[in-house]
Amino acid sequence: MRKQWVWLLAIGAAGCGKHGDATAEAARAPSRSGDVWETENAADRKAAPATVLAFVNGLHTMVLDGSDVYAGTTRLSTTTDTAGGRVVALSNGLSARLVPAGDAMELRFASGESISMRKQTRKGK
Amino acid sequence: MIRSYILATIACGATVLFAGRLEAQSEGFDSTAVAAAYHKLSGDSLDLQAAAQQSASVQRATQFDKQDATTAEVARLRAFIANADPSREFVISVNDNISQYDHEHGEFSIGLFQPGYFVPLEAFGQRYQLVFANAERVRAIPMEKAAARDFDAKLNAMGRGVLNEIHFKVTGQGDPAGAVTGPRVVRAEVTSSRLLDRQGHVVFTPSITASPTLKNVAATEFDATKADIAGFRVGVSAADFAATLERLFGPVTKGPAERNAFAGIAGTVSMNGDGCFSYPGRRNNPKPGAVCVTGNVDNGGIVRSIRVERLFAPVDEEVFRKALTQKYGPVADARNGSSFVLGWGPTIDSALVYDRSGPRTALTAHYTVDSDFMREGLNEADDVRLILTLVDAAWAAKNAR
Numbered sequence: 001m002r003k004q005w006v007w008l009l010a011i012g013a014a015g016c017g018k019h020g021d022a023t024a025e026a027a028r029a030p031s032r033s034g035d036v037w038e039t040e041n042a043a044d045r046k047a048a049p050a051t052v053l054a055f056v057n058g059l060h061t062m063v064l065d066g067s068d069v070y071a072g073t074t075r076l077s078t079t080t081d082t083a084g085g086r087v088v089a090l091s092n093g094l095s096a097r098l099v100p101a102g103d104a105m106e107l108r109f110a111s112g113e114s115i116s117m118r119k120q121t122r123k124g125k
Numbered sequence: 126m127i128r129s130y131i132l133a134t135i136a137c138g139a140t141v142l143f144a145g146r147l148e149a150q151s152e153g154f155d156s157t158a159v160a161a162a163y164h165k166l167s168g169d170s171l172d173l174q175a176a177a178q179q180s181a182s183v184q185r186a187t188q189f190d191k192q193d194a195t196t197a198e199v200a201r202l203r204a205f206i207a208n209a210d211p212s213r214e215f216v217i218s219v220n221d222n223i224s225q226y227d228h229e230h231g232e233f234s235i236g237l238f239q240p241g242y243f244v245p246l247e248a249f250g251q252r253y254q255l256v257f258a259n260a261e262r263v264r265a266i267p268m269e270k271a272a273a274r275d276f277d278a279k280l281n282a283m284g285r286g287v288l289n290e291i292h293f294k295v296t297g298q299g300d301p302a303g304a305v306t307g308p309r310v311v312r313a314e315v316t317s318s319r320l321l322d323r324q325g326h327v328v329f330t331p332s333i334t335a336s337p338t339l340k341n342v343a344a345t346e347f348d349a350t351k352a353d354i355a356g357f358r359v360g361v362s363a364a365d366f367a368a369t370l371e372r373l374f375g376p377v378t379k380g381p382a383e384r385n386a387f388a389g390i391a392g393t394v395s396m397n398g399d400g401c402f403s404y405p406g407r408r409n410n411p412k413p414g415a416v417c418v419t420g421n422v423d424n425g426g427i428v429r430s431i432r433v434e435r436l437f438a439p440v441d442e443e444v445f446r447k448a449l450t451q452k453y454g455p456v457a458d459a460r461n462g463s464s465f466v467l468g469w470g471p472t473i474d475s476a477l478v479y480d481r482s483g484p485r486t487a488l489t490a491h492y493t494v495d496s497d498f499m500r501e502g503l504n505e506a507d508d509v510r511l512i513l514t515l516v517d518a519a520w521a522a523k524n525a526r
Contacts, residue, residue, distance in 0.1 A: 024353075026358045026360060026361050027365075028361070028362075028364075028365035028366075028368050028369055029368065029369040029372045029373060030372070031368055031372060036372065036373060042412070042413040042414025042437075042438065043412065043413045043414070043438050044438060045438045045439055045440070045506075047438070048413075048437050048438045048439065048440035048444070048509075049440060049441075049444045051437060051438075051440075052437060052440055052444050052445055052448050052511065053444075053448045055355055055435050055437075055511065056355065056445075056448040056449060056452055056513075057355075057356070057448075057452065058353060058355045058356020058357070059356075060355070060416075060435070061373045061374065061416070062356070062373075063372060063373065070356075070369070071353075071355075071356030072353060072354075072355055072356025072357035072358070072369060072373070072433075073353075073356065073357050073358050073361045073365060073366060073369050074353050074356045074357075074358060090452075091452055092451060092452055092453075092454065094451060094452070111451075122375065
């Protein structure tokens with residue numbers, strides 16, 4: 001049975017002063033394993049600021065596979081936080097949390113923006 | 126500490142954001158000291174001969190003495206710049222205004238500290254644009270609604286006008302947010318600020334908040350092989366790039382290199398091609414959420430440049446600018462206008478540049494309004510198209526013709 005992961009994603013401070021990040025590396029997203037999550041409400045103006053932030057950081061459409069997050073061709077290693085979720089490091093100290101919301105999740109950036117995410121359902125998959 | 130003052134008038138209600146400016150009415154302000162610190166810190170050389178010609182001593186000199194006066198003035202200016210003290214703190218006082226209360230964010234905003242605003246200075250016979258790199262950190266006047274009501278009434282009684290006394294130091298060249306462009310952009314850091322009423326009473330003292338934005342990342346530190354745009358990186362194999370695209374978004378298309386492609390580019394891998402581009406009046410124009418990705422692949426099957434686009438519901442350009450400067454640090458180059466382009470990293474060959482009117486840097490970010498006359502006819506706001514491009518600059522330098 002596929003595990004219904006409850007993700008709590010915090011993107012911690014790391015790699016300050018660099019355009020890369022010690023915990024991020026180039027990688028191919030898995031072809032089958034994990035799930036593809038994407039931001040919801042693309043046409044909603046109120047959601048646009050958070051969607052922009054997610055896009056710039058590659059989290060607007062991402063694969064969650066075990067303890068790894070794939071943002072484009074960047075694999076972000078994660079650690080478990082005290083709430084049982086995942087902590088991910090991005091560049092330049094940005095932080096966010098991915099909070100469960102039923103079958104969906106909510107990506108909450110520390111700067112205040114938040115956006116709902118859903119599992120991608122695509123024909124042919 | 127040497128205190129200098131300048132009185133300036135803010136261009137209230139400026140509709141062109143990028144041209145927000147304060148017309149200076151200089152009264153004893155030593156703008157030449159600011160300019161000298163700028164030249165010393167930035168390495169942007171001053172045309173000493175031209176500057177000397179503008180000086181009072183040369184202009185007063187008779188034709189007979191003009192050459193000697195010019196020589197002396199050039200020497201004086203050279204020494205003046207060499208002796209400029211980068212640690213010197215300046216103080217300017219600017220006629221500023223306070224915005225209406227932002228109920229969503231629970232704050233007022235200080236006009237001068239909004240993106241795109243600058244103070245024009247005159248020195249050495251030429252114009253300088255003074256921008257505050259940490260303006261975002263002093264822009265807000267956070268306040269609970271109850272207190273804000275009284276504060277707002279007080280501001281209304283003053284016509285919302287205040288005298289903004291700013292202590293600052295010159296730190297270098299260019300607007301790190303890329304909102305102010307052009308020659309001689311003096312970058313400064315606000316060290317403290319006070320808002321005063323006409324009688325000189327303190328209305329508010331902004332605090333400089335801690336912020337992860339605009340870290341002092343030097344352009345020389347940029348490494349295209351470690352950077353990513355929306356998660357995508359150069360230097361990966363075309364097979365991995367295509368597989369990732371297919372998993373995230375859908376079917377990919379492989380094709381030959383475009384005509385006039387950069388030397389060494391052998392083909393393309395794309396997803397949704399130019400499907401993010403709207404054609405006026407077309408029924409099936411892309412909607413917000415549409416994503417398009419194209420990678421250029423070299424002879425060895427490695428992705429050397431990438432373009433990622435996405436269409437968004439109407440969103441303020443400053444949201445995009447802030448997200449980018451948070452991620453990539455101070456902007457290395459920029460072009461402003463009805464749309465804007467920000468650039469980071471080293472200069473690359475023009476054949477690899479997505480938009481040749483913009484910065485020719487390894488990483489660029491484009492904000493453009495997706496105009497549609499049908500939507501405009503219905504008085505609806507236009508969607509926004511954001512485009513990120515990344516080029517493997519080291520590879521490009523090796524393969525330049």
